[in-house]
Amino acid sequence: MPQLNKDARHSVTLTLNGDEVTGYAEPRMLLSDFLTHEIGITSCHVGCEHGVCGACTVLVDGTVMRGCLTLAVQAEGSTVETAENLASDEGELSELQQAFKKHHGLQCGYCTPGILMSLTAYLKENPKPTEEELRDMLSGHLCRCTGYVGMVKAVLDYCENRTD
Amino acid sequence: MKPKAFDYLKVSSAEEAVAALAQGGEDARIIAGGLSLMPMLNFRLAEPSILIDISKADSLNYIRETAGMVEIGAATRQADLMRWDGLESKLPLLNAAFPYIGHYQTRTKGTVCGSLSHADPSSELPLCLAVLGGEVDLQSASGKRTLSAADFQTGMLSTAKQTGEMVVAARYPTAKAGEGYAFTEMAQRRGDFAIVALAAIADANKIKLGIGGVADKPTVREWDILEGEALDDALNEFAWDLGGYDDIHATARYRRELVRRLGRRVIEEAKSCRS
Numbered sequence: 001m002p003q004l005n006k007d008a009r010h011s012v013t014l015t016l017n018g019d020e021v022t023g024y025a026e027p028r029m030l031l032s033d034f035l036t037h038e039i040g041i042t043s044c045h046v047g048c049e050h051g052v053c054g055a056c057t058v059l060v061d062g063t064v065m066r067g068c069l070t071l072a073v074q075a076e077g078s079t080v081e082t083a084e085n086l087a088s089d090e091g092e093l094s095e096l097q098q099a100f101k102k103h104h105g106l107q108c109g110y111c112t113p114g115i116l117m118s119l120t121a122y123l124k125e126n127p128k129p130t131e132e133e134l135r136d137m138l139s140g141h142l143c144r145c146t147g148y149v150g151m152v153k154a155v156l157d158y159c160e161n162r163t164d
Numbered sequence: 165m166k167p168k169a170f171d172y173l174k175v176s177s178a179e180e181a182v183a184a185l186a187q188g189g190e191d192a193r194i195i196a197g198g199l200s201l202m203p204m205l206n207f208r209l210a211e212p213s214i215l216i217d218i219s220k221a222d223s224l225n226y227i228r229e230t231a232g233m234v235e236i237g238a239a240t241r242q243a244d245l246m247r248w249d250g251l252e253s254k255l256p257l258l259n260a261a262f263p264y265i266g267h268y269q270t271r272t273k274g275t276v277c278g279s280l281s282h283a284d285p286s287s288e289l290p291l292c293l294a295v296l297g298g299e300v301d302l303q304s305a306s307g308k309r310t311l312s313a314a315d316f317q318t319g320m321l322s323t324a325k326q327t328g329e330m331v332v333a334a335r336y337p338t339a340k341a342g343e344g345y346a347f348t349e350m351a352q353r354r355g356d357f358a359i360v361a362l363a364a365i366a367d368a369n370k371i372k373l374g375i376g377g378v379a380d381k382p383t384v385r386e387w388d389i390l391e392g393e394a395l396d397d398a399l400n401e402f403a404w405d406l407g408g409y410d411d412i413h414a415t416a417r418y419r420r421e422l423v424r425r426l427g428r429r430v431i432e433e434a435k436s437c438r439s
Contacts, residue, residue, distance in 0.1 A: 001174045003214070005171055006170050006171045006172075007169065027169070027170055027215070028167040028170060030166070030206075049165045049206050050202075051199060051203050051270065054269055057269055063272050064268070064269050064273075065273050066199075066202075066269065066270070066273070068202070069198050069199060069203065069273070070198065070202075071172065071198075073172050074217060074219065122268060140268050140270065
């Protein structure tokens with residue numbers, strides 16, 4: 001890859017939720033801003049913009065990443081998944097999303113897409129976490145509404161009864 | 165909260181990276197996981213002219229055993245080391261420390277060598293390297309050199325790395341027969357910066373205790389085996405010598421108390437799990 005000039009906008013193509021998309025980014029553009037402003041998705045929420053709150057968490061090549069700590073140009077050629085990918089094309093919520101709804105796992109919902117994306121990757125590695133493991137993992141996300149109780153219930157219920 | 169503009173170059177080897185560093189001068193920076201550097205960029209505490217991205221350099225992404233050490237390449241992520249088969253048997257101290265290192269969501273991308281390069285005084289990976297007596301390999305366009313952990317980290321967020329140099333690997337000594345290892349830390353929440361982090365090694369004759377989060381870099385002290393009041397006295401002296409400070413998270417006095425109390429606990433644990 002050639003050196004990318006700081007003042008120019010560079011083409012960035014990635015596979016987003018199964019579709020190839022292209023946008024333009026200066027090297028300094030954060031992936032969170034690229035997905036929101038260049039591509040136009042709405043689930044990559046920006047909270048703290050220094051990697052602490054986790055609201056902008058997305059999957060890049062299947063790996064959990066903070067969107068605000070990743071540059072758009074670094075994601076060139078990658079596969080990116082966001083919370084838009086969870087529900088069916090007809091708008092039916094995934095089982096994990098339904099569990100969040102059932103157990104009041106969210107209130108304002110700002111932190112929720114990031115948490116769902118973390119869980120999407122985490123539950124592949126650890127399909128039946130204990131409550132302690134789950135709480136430890138959720139500590140990487142800040143939720144100011146719920147106190148996490150409903151969220152923990154939702155995930156444990158989902159892990160117990162999932163059919164997906 | 166957005167970085168200042170910089171040029172960007174993705175490289176595939178250490179050789180390409182050090183060539184770019186040589187050309188970029190003192191404002192060039194290496195980025196791997198970005199978990200330490202990206203917040204610095206977003207806050208504009210760092211304003212590099214060029215970022216040299218080694219995150220996709222496969223030749224720097226490895227974990228391998230060398231003579232009595234485990235060598236970790238500069239692009240190896242913390243989650244990869246945490247999942248490494250040999251972690252529990254070869255690096256029991258790191259195995260004990262890993263749950264305290266950031267979060268699941270940061271370990272997936274943050275690198276081991278990146279944490280060492282960032283040199284935060286409360287970070288767990290530099291503390292473990294210091295107490296185990298590990299090494300760091302630095303490379304520049306003009307050659308390679310190896311520094312001990314004690315010589316590498318020079319203070320708060322500062323290392324002996326010179327302009328044009330990059331960390332290419334770190335080596336953690338493997339567990340030795342007869343030694344026990346333990347790690348603990350106190351933070352306000354799991355994954356937060358440690359107020360005090362403690363790593364201990366004990367064998368039949370010696371105790372070694374490393375403390376992070378109090379002095380401006382991880383600090384290690386070694387004693388002949390101590391018990392009872394003699395251990396209390398030694399820990400108290402160590403706590404005062406560290407020269408802690410008051411900040412919004414804790415007072416210097418509280419930090420000294422943690423060194424005394426948790427110091428004893430972590431040493432006892434290291435003694436009890438001697439192989």
